[in-house]
Amino acid sequence: MRQPLLRAPLRAAAAVVLLLLAPAWASAQEFGRPEFFRVEGLPPGDTLSIREAPDADSPALGQAPSRGRLRGFGCTNETPSGLTWCRVKLGPIVGWARRRYLTPE
Numbered sequence: 001m002r003q004p005l006l007r008a009p010l011r012a013a014a015a016v017v018l019l020l021l022a023p024a025w026a027s028a029q030e031f032g033r034p035e036f037f038r039v040e041g042l043p044p045g046d047t048l049s050i051r052e053a054p055d056a057d058s059p060a061l062g063q064a065p066s067r068g069r070l071r072g073f074g075c076t077n078e079t080p081s082g083l084t085w086c087r088v089k090l091g092p093i094v095g096w097a098r099r100r101y102l103t104p105e
Helices: 003-031
Strands: 035-039 047-051 060-065 069-076 085-090 093-098 102-104
Touching: 060 085, 060 093, 069 102
Parallel strands: none
Antiparallel strands: 035 069, 035 102, 047 060, 047 093, 069 085, 085 093
């Protein structure tokens, strides 16, 4: 008879996980899965920084060339700056890039 007492905490934990994942899941669903982006809108000869966190002051992990193709894993504008950033992968590098420079393919 103790099983019902254990179910309540498990349901509460599952609800918390769903609430935390909802913004990223919803934005990824806008583009469908998997999503791919092309880097566009950079000044000639410039590259797009892929950063450790969705913040311009975060360390750069790598650079994506203009017209480069990135795989995306969802975007969010829930950042301190209010700017939209997308979780991206370029080769072995996984980080964050500004949505402004990413065009869905």
